[in-house]
């Protein structure tokens with residue numbers, strides 16, 4: 001497996017709905033409208049930002065998947081069941097995903113930000129407490145990290161899938177307690 | 184927690200005792216508990232001035248921090264003597280003199296510092312600058328001189344695994360029964376073109392409050408001792424006030440005691 005270096009690029013992508021998330025988990029597929037493809041970064045990794053609808057991990061990035069292949073297709077061709085969809089004939093960039101990993105320290109969006117597609121690196125993701133800090137941390141890393149840095153971050157970066165997140169991740173979120181159902 | 188900012192000095196120039204007194208009063212006015220004074224303020228003052236300063240330090244529980252020049256400590260014994268003399272003259276029992284040790288000469292410098300008389304070493308601390316933290320921590324343990332954790336310096340070394348909280352806890356442990364001192368600042372990522380090439384490690388005007396609120400909150404959750412914080416930012420007291428205001432407004436209730 002190829003190592004994950006601090007400057008390994010990664011696309012952060014919004015998972016808009018439960019349905020999109022099921023498609024990611026069950027058929028290992030994620031798509032981006034072709035006109036938005038320029039906002040992604042050429043990379044073999046994609047991280048998923050789960051917004052408010054996700055009950056267990058809202059407003060945060062917990063999961064990252066490797067990308068096995070990328071193809072441009074009309075929606076109707078890879079989702080034949082949805083041939084009546086208004087954008088059935090539109091072109092999408094379709095990612096076929098490989099294994100899914102879970103971050104040891106998830107990145108939470110503390111200050112509200114509208115995220116659809118964002119370019120970052122593993123080095124920045126591993127250092128950010130808050131999504132809002134990513135670009136700032138990236139600028140610092142670009143300056144201080146030698147481009148030949150070959151530290152493999154894999155082992156410290158991930159935990160086994162479905163590892164419970166640190167309690168503090170959500171206990172301190174400014175709005176999250178209001179949106180989570182009470183147990 | 185006591186907080187202070189790096190930019191409060193009325194002047195860096197050699198000065199008289201009333202300036203130092205005014206400096207302490209400015210800190211009180213800004214509600215700082217940690218007062219960084221330039222080493223150029225360290226002189227033997229007359230007894231009345233000394234008494235004034237002693238009183239303001241006592242009344243407001245001020246902790247004085249003197250930053251020694253950034254040169255090898257062994258080249259400035261007289262400066263260190265002067266600083267220690269001032270701290271003892273004004274009865275600053277928890278005063279600190281911060282030294283910076285070049286990475287290449289770590290051992291010689293530590294040995295030299297440890298050999299100084301106790302009247303100086305009782306105030307000495309070494310700041311974590313751009314050097315591997317492990318070597319620094321083992322020297323600190325060997326020579327029993329505490330380490331000031333500097334968040335920016337740690338961050339700019341881009342270490343992996345990235346664990347500022349773990350390392351800060353280790354630095355806190357070097358302070359023994361004294362209150363640990365920690366430096367917080369945010370890297371300046373503005374683009375100055377080619378004119379300023381040595382800007383790695385420069386700090387920004389303000390603090391990135393989310394990062395530092397979490398840093399302090401996690402330190403507290405990991406049962407760090409109560410620390411004193413120096414905020415190193417160009418906007419000085421304003422940056423600190425802004426940081427504390429954001430923490431009070433957005434911080435989780437269980438961390439409120441940190442910035443109450």
Ligand SMILES: [Zn+2]
Nearest residue numbers: 310333366415
């Ligand atoms: Zn510092």
